[in-house]
Amino acid sequence: MNLTDLASVDDVDAYLEEHDAKQAEFLKKQIDRA
DSSP states (O other): OOHHHHHTOSOHHHHHHHHHHHHHHHHHHHHHHO
């Protein structure tokens, strides 16, 4: 993720919220698998 990507996103807060949710979900899966 770099600043040019972020600049092209209209609703940065919503994007980050979604990204964080996906990352948390991914980490949870990784932990469950470990």
